[in-house]
Amino acid sequence: xxxxxxxxxxxxxxxxxxxxxxxxxxxxxxxxxxxxxxxxxxxxxxxxxxxxxxxxxxxxxxxxxxxxxxxxxxxxxxxxxxxxxxxxxxxxxxxxxxxxxxxxxxxxxxxxxxxxxxxxxxxxxxxxxxxxxxxxxxxxxxxxxxxxxxxxxxxxxxxxxxxxxxxxxxxxxxxxxxxxxxxxxxxxxxxxxxxxxxxxxxxxxxxxxxxxxxxxxxxxxxxxxxxxxxxxxxxxxxxxxxxxxxxxxxxxxxxxxxxxxxxxxxxxxxxxxxxxxxxxxxxxxxxxxxxxxxxxxxxxxxxxxxxxxx
Amino acid sequence: xxxxxxxxxxxxxxxxxxxxxxxxxxxxxxxxxxxxxxxxxxxxxxxxxxxxxxxxxxxxxxxxxxxxxxxxxxxxxxxxxxxxxxxxxxxxxxxxxxxxxxxxxxxxxxxxxxxxxxxxxxxxxxxxxxxxxxxxxxxxxxxxxxxxxxxxxxxxxxxxxxxxxxxxxxxxxxxxxxxxxxxxxxxxxxxxxxxxxxxxxxxxxxxxxxxxxxxxxxxxxxxxxxxxxxxxxxxxxxxxxxxxxxxxxxxxxxxxxxxxxxxxxxxxxxxxxxxxxxxxxxxxxxxxxxxxxxx
Numbered sequence: 001x002x003x004x005x006x007x008x009x010x011x012x013x014x015x016x017x018x019x020x021x022x023x024x025x026x027x028x029x030x031x032x033x034x035x036x037x038x039x040x041x042x043x044x045x046x047x048x049x050x051x052x053x054x055x056x057x058x059x060x061x062x063x064x065x066x067x068x069x070x071x072x073x074x075x076x077x078x079x080x081x082x083x084x085x086x087x088x089x090x091x092x093x094x095x096x097x098x099x100x101x102x103x104x105x106x107x108x109x110x111x112x113x114x115x116x117x118x119x120x121x122x123x124x125x126x127x128x129x130x131x132x133x134x135x136x137x138x139x140x141x142x143x144x145x146x147x148x149x150x151x152x153x154x155x156x157x158x159x160x161x162x163x164x165x166x167x168x169x170x171x172x173x174x175x176x177x178x179x180x181x182x183x184x185x186x187x188x189x190x191x192x193x194x195x196x197x198x199x200x201x202x203x204x205x206x207x208x209x210x211x212x213x214x215x216x217x218x219x220x221x222x223x224x225x226x227x228x229x230x231x232x233x234x235x236x237x238x239x240x241x242x243x244x245x246x247x248x249x250x251x252x253x254x255x256x257x258x259x260x261x262x263x264x265x266x267x268x269x270x271x272x273x274x275x276x277x278x279x280x281x282x283x284x285x286x287x288x289x290x291x292x293x294x295x296x297x298x299x300x301x302x303x304x305x306x307x308x309x310x
Numbered sequence: 311x312x313x314x315x316x317x318x319x320x321x322x323x324x325x326x327x328x329x330x331x332x333x334x335x336x337x338x339x340x341x342x343x344x345x346x347x348x349x350x351x352x353x354x355x356x357x358x359x360x361x362x363x364x365x366x367x368x369x370x371x372x373x374x375x376x377x378x379x380x381x382x383x384x385x386x387x388x389x390x391x392x393x394x395x396x397x398x399x400x401x402x403x404x405x406x407x408x409x410x411x412x413x414x415x416x417x418x419x420x421x422x423x424x425x426x427x428x429x430x431x432x433x434x435x436x437x438x439x440x441x442x443x444x445x446x447x448x449x450x451x452x453x454x455x456x457x458x459x460x461x462x463x464x465x466x467x468x469x470x471x472x473x474x475x476x477x478x479x480x481x482x483x484x485x486x487x488x489x490x491x492x493x494x495x496x497x498x499x500x501x502x503x504x505x506x507x508x509x510x511x512x513x514x515x516x517x518x519x520x521x522x523x524x525x526x527x528x529x530x531x532x533x534x535x536x537x538x539x540x541x542x543x544x545x546x547x548x549x550x551x552x553x554x555x556x557x558x559x560x561x562x563x564x565x566x567x568x569x570x571x572x573x574x575x576x577x578x579x580x581x582x583x584x585x586x587x588x589x590x591x592x593x594x595x596x597x598x599x600x601x602x603x604x605x
Contacts, residue, residue: 054411102593104593105549105598107411108347115542116542116543116546116549116589117589119546119586127582241418279426280426283422283426284421288401288419288420291405291412292405
């Protein structure tokens with residue numbers, strides 16, 4: 001099922017076990033931050049790892065998903081499932097429009113275009129009345145899931161977040177291992193050849209981009225519910241950079257890399273927060289070390305050492 | 311008072327001048343990016359951070375060593391250029407055989423390090439840099455009062471841009487450079503030290519950013535974020551212009567600055583996003599950019 005290899009199945013079972021055990025040892029709100037970051041990183045990994053397109057504006061979809069989910073929840077007190085779904089739909093809609101523009105170029109131009117488009121979304125959020133400007137949308141209620149699960153309890157919220165993460169994780173894995181995913185990898189390796197085989201590569205790239213943005217939006221919506229807040233930080237380009245770092249550190253194009261990267265980067269932020277701008281410096285240094293010496297990332301290096309694919 | 315399209319003349323010209331100044335910075339920064347990209351095949355994401363560094367170096371020269379604005383205009387690009395040489399020799403040169411994206415990621419990390427270090431040392435609030443006495447005050451142009459320093463910035467930026475264009479398009483050094491951009495192994499076979507040419511190109515592009523930084527120091531306060539505020543817009547400028555032509559970068563930079571200035575007069579709400587909207591239109595109509603070569 002899901003096209004897991006044996007090693008991947010073991011790693012998956014290990015990950016599920018960790019997700020199940022950790023909240024009894026560690027602070028659940030911290031873990032929820034890791035899980036939403038991991039889902040967000042999975043969405044980014046889908047583009048860079050399997051289509052070969054580096055989206056430097058992923059925060060736009062995460063942030064807009066977060067804003068719209070928070071707004072829907074606060075204004076209409078809908079069911080949590082609807083708020084999260086609205087977040088995903090927002091990401092998808094925005095992804096369709098911006099993706100249509102961005103896939104006209106590839107390589108570094110794609111990165112610059114997504115960055116610039118995300119900056120436009122940032123300015124929009126800064127000015128638009130519904131986002132609350134600098135204050136953001138605060139005190140968003142967590143509400144109930146399916147009408148009966150009270151999410152104001154941290155543990156209940158944790159299980160829901162874990163469920164959303166696992167669903168998104170498996171969805172990404174399923175996409176990659178479907179015939180559609182094989183075509184994506186073909187496009188990454190040799191786009192002119194894929195075109196000559198009769199694939200409309202632009203359509204494939206756009207669909208992959210929209211899927212990626214949907215997952216980013218879902219991650220954003222979930223994050224808004226967990227923390228009860230949606231702010232400009234969520235759409236800021238530094239968030240985009242952070243998710244690039246997360247995925248790079250974990251391992252571009254690996255299945256478990258984004259999750260491992262999210263755990264490391266989030267913990268680092270958590271424990272280094274008191275040192276102010278040193279967090280930025282550390283992140284920058286990790287970026288450089290990864291690119292210079294460690295391009296496969298943590299999971300990629302482990303996998304290559306064990307000669308398996310993770 | 312002169313009225314133009316129902317707008318008071320001085321307001322219109324004032325915003326046009328502000329637009330030209332922003333355009334001057336767009337032009338200098340996108341020019342450096344284009345020159346570096348042509349030769350090194352990487353997008354120098356650290357360009358904004360090096361622009362900021364140029365401003366900071368001039369501030370440091372003034373406040374610690376008492377070296378004034380005009381010497382700093384030479385010294386700061388020189389120092390940042392040397393820093394660029396060190397960067398290119400130690401880290402960036404390791405990436406030429408890899409995918410372009412790694413260059414982008416590395417220089418992005420570099421910009422985080424530089425900005426973080428300056429933020430630690432000087433905090434995030436800006437520090438003022440006084441306009442040199444010689445350039446303070448304003449001149450009456452008849453239709454508006456022009457602050458002398460702003461006129462100087464436009465003039466200096468234009469001079470430097472044209473000089474860069476002339477060096478690349480009209481000198482034999484520039485011819486070698488262009489040839490190496492087209493086919494590096496062949497140029498190397500003719501006995502040109504291509505790796506050194508690459509290093510110097512990077513240093514030159516970086517020095518251009520630092521020069522822009524010194525010019526910007528008296529206008530914007532000197533602060534660690536001044537580069538990242540600019541660089542996202544500069545990337546949009548690069549996409550709009552395409553990186554194929556030097557003159558194209560200059561024209562696009564100044565042009566978009568003016569467009570931004572005019573938007574501030576006629577529809578201020580859109581002034582922050584207008585460059586990005588232009589980018590959207592260009593992507594729809596001419597994806598390779600106004601001056602870009604066909605893919």
